[in-house]
Amino acid sequence: EGILIGGKRYSEVTITLETCLLPPERLARSPSAVLGLSADTEEQLRIRGCEEIQAAGILLRLPQVAMATGQVLFQRFFYCKSFIRHCAEMVAMACLHLASKIEEEPRRVRDILNVFHHLKHSTEHRTAKPMPLDSTYISMKSEVIRAERQLLKELGFCVHIKHPHKVIVMYLQVLECERNTKLVQKA
Amino acid sequence: GEVCSPTLVSFMCCKFQRIDVSKQMSLPMDIRLPPEILKKLQMQSPEPCKPLSRMSRRASLSDIGFGKLETYVKLGKLGEGTYATVFKGRSKLTENLVALKEIRLEHEEGAPCTAIREVSLLKNLKHANIVTLHDIIHTDRCLTLVFEYLDSDLKQYLDNCRNIMSMSNVKVFMFQLLRGLAGELKLADFGLARAKSVPTKTYSNEVVTLWYRPPDVLLGSTEYSTPIDMWGVGCILYEMATGRPLFPGSTVKEELHLIFRLMGTPTEETCPGITANEEFRSYLFPQYRAQALINHVPRLDTEGIDLLTTLLLYDTRKRISAEASLRHAYFLSLGEDIHSIPDTASVFSLKDIQLQKDPGHRSSFDCFFPNSGRGKNRRQSVF
Numbered sequence: 170e171g172i173l174i175g176g177k178r179y180s181e182v183t184i185t186l187e188t189c190l191l192p193p194e195r196l197a198r199s200p201s202a203v204l205g206l207s208a209d210t211e212e213q214l215r216i217r218g219c220e221e222i223q224a225a226g227i228l229l230r231l232p233q234v235a236m237a238t239g240q241v242l243f244q245r246f247f248y249c250k251s252f253i254r255h256c257a258e259m260v261a262m263a264c265l266h267l268a269s270k271i272e273e274e275p276r277r278v279r280d281i282l283n284v285f286h287h288l289k290h291s292t293e294h295r296t297a298k299p300m301p302l303d304s305t306y307i308s309m310k311s312e313v314i315r316a317e318r319q320l321l322k323e324l325g326f327c328v329h330i331k332h333p334h335k336v337i338v339m340y341l342q343v344l345e346c347e348r349n350t351k352l353v354q355k356a
Numbered sequence: 357g358e359v360c361s362p363t364l365v366s367f368m369c370c371k372f373q374r375i376d377v378s379k380q381m382s383l384p385m386d387i388r389l390p391p392e393i394l395k396k397l398q399m400q401s402p403e404p405c406k407p408l409s410r411m412s413r414r415a416s417l418s419d420i421g422f423g424k425l426e427t428y429v430k431l432g433k434l435g436e437g438t439y440a441t442v443f444k445g446r447s448k449l450t451e452n453l454v455a456l457k458e459i460r461l462e463h464e465e466g467a468p469c470t471a472i473r474e475v476s477l478l479k480n481l482k483h484a485n486i487v488t489l490h491d492i493i494h495t496d497r498c499l500t501l502v503f504e505y506l507d508s509d510l511k512q513y514l515d516n517c518r519n520i521m522s523m524s525n526v527k528v529f530m531f532q533l534l535r536g537l538a539g540e541l542k543l544a545d546f547g548l549a550r551a552k553s554v555p556t557k558t559y560s561n562e563v564v565t566l567w568y569r570p571p572d573v574l575l576g577s578t579e580y581s582t583p584i585d586m587w588g589v590g591c592i593l594y595e596m597a598t599g600r601p602l603f604p605g606s607t608v609k610e611e612l613h614l615i616f617r618l619m620g621t622p623t624e625e626t627c628p629g630i631t632a633n634e635e636f637r638s639y640l641f642p643q644y645r646a647q648a649l650i651n652h653v654p655r656l657d658t659e660g661i662d663l664l665t666t667l668l669l670y671d672t673r674k675r676i677s678a679e680a681s682l683r684h685a686y687f688l689s690l691g692e693d694i695h696s697i698p699d700t701a702s703v704f705s706l707k708d709i710q711l712q713k714d715p716g717h718r719s720s721f722d723c724f725f726p727n728s729g730r731g732k733n734r735r736q737s738v739f
Binding site for chain 2: 266267270271273275277278313314317318321322326327328329
């Protein structure tokens with residue numbers, strides 16, 4: 170049974186995501202760390218990316234689950250690839266775009282680009298105009314789509330994520346703490 | 357019979373992105389981290405560890421030939437779906453026949469939702485009623501999914517028996533379909549698309565067929581929930597039993613009109629909240645009364661009619677679920693054992709479950725379903 174390749178017999182190779190816990194050695198040496206990025210810069214980039222995804226998701230009126238999915242995708246991607254070779258912002262946009270599709274609330278790439286643009290360029294006093302449809306826009310758009318393809322490839326299409334939030338709320342109910350709104354909100 | 361092809365997924369066809377070091381500095385320096393996190397980070401000093409095995413594993417899969425288009429020989433077109441074209445092919449690795457599903461990637465919005473769902477879910481599923489996904493080839497213009505090859509899909513099957521299926525086969529096929537749906541699958545995942553039905557584009561730019569859509573969706577509900585599929589299952593039950601599609605509308609309005617003419621125009625009683633639906637009100641449909649389904653599907657028995665009726669309910673809360681429908685009286689005649697077979701076993705692993713010769717069949721049944729025997733590993737799919 171199976172196929173013989175180079176003296177080895179392959180009958181079945183399955184890549185699944187039964188457990189989403191990374192082994193400690195991979196956590197300690199992320200691809201960015203291997204390329205010499207300091208741990209605290211990496212941490213900051215991760216936090217910043219997740220904050221961008223959250224802020225943009227709110228403006229795009231996405232359900233919270235889409236932002237959570239986008240953030241998980243973002244974190245996982247940067248355990249496959251480094252911040253040095255991949256633009257954090259581009260990946261964040263691709264994560265949010267992909268997450269919106271996964272959670273069945275799709276948003277157009279154009280809207281995502283505009284919202285990120287708005288977040289970057291708006292100040293307290295003025296709101297940024299939508300991005301002009303010029304060559305910069307077109308190349309950014311195709312880069313987001315390319316980043317999305319790379320995300321899918323790196324994560325092996327394991328993109329449907331079971332979030333812990335509901336489980337936490339359930340535990341709190343069991344522990345009869347559901348009236349502790351502070352805890353529930355934290356979940 | 358025996359299926360021993362590897363269930364494998366690999367992604368090696370993307371080019372490496374060019375290194376852009378300037379982007380390293382895209383972080384504003386004013387982000388402040390809580391001290392305890394900083395301390396933690398400093399404690400986790402990088403230790404020397406062995407190189408990641410993933411790269412080498414991926415490389416070896418690539419060496420074998422997975423994830424490469426050259427590994428598969430195209431033999432001919434099997435059909436054209438709403439968002440993909442399916443070819444018959446042969447794997448040079450296993451010499452097995454495969455189905456190659458080519459999904460065109462429009463550069464507008466990246467990978468289509470349906471394709472992501474299809475890969476992400478099917479990849480982890482091993483079920484006798486679900487087609488196995490063997491490989492994925494992801495390139496710039498196209499995403500190709502390599503599936504196990506099935507001899508016939510429902511449309512071909514219906515064509516071959518001149519649209520007159522044996523009613524006992526209808527029951528077995530329905531059970532298989534519902535078994536698949538009772539798991540993680542959605543009807544859309546079965547690639548349900550008829551060449552004749554007019555595809556339409558949704559707000560998210562996805563191409564879908566109208567014929568199997570429930571009125572709640574046609575009237576603007578964007579909420580995806582399982583009752584949507586169960587409506588489609590009802591349409592398929594009708595189609596298998598009569599040989600004709602149930603509601604072959606070519607526009608949303610026509611589709612709704614066909615539904616209401618048969619099932620009655622919805623009222624507050626049959627469909628709570630309908631009178632407040634702006635879209636429904638704007639169409640100004642006449643007040644049709646519901647017709648008796650038995651007059652339209654005379655070959656279906658009383659239990660079958662009852663199942664069909666509960667599948668085609670307007671109120672999504674009352675529409676029967678996949679799990680509940682497997683226990684419907686319609687399937688009682690299949691026996692009790694059918695509920696205890698493992699997911700990975702086909703219903704044909706039971707001695708009592710056999711397909712009958714279809715009355716409308718051109719020749720003997722076997723030449724169209726040569727592998728439909730009771731091989732335990734044979735995966736059956738209605739689509």
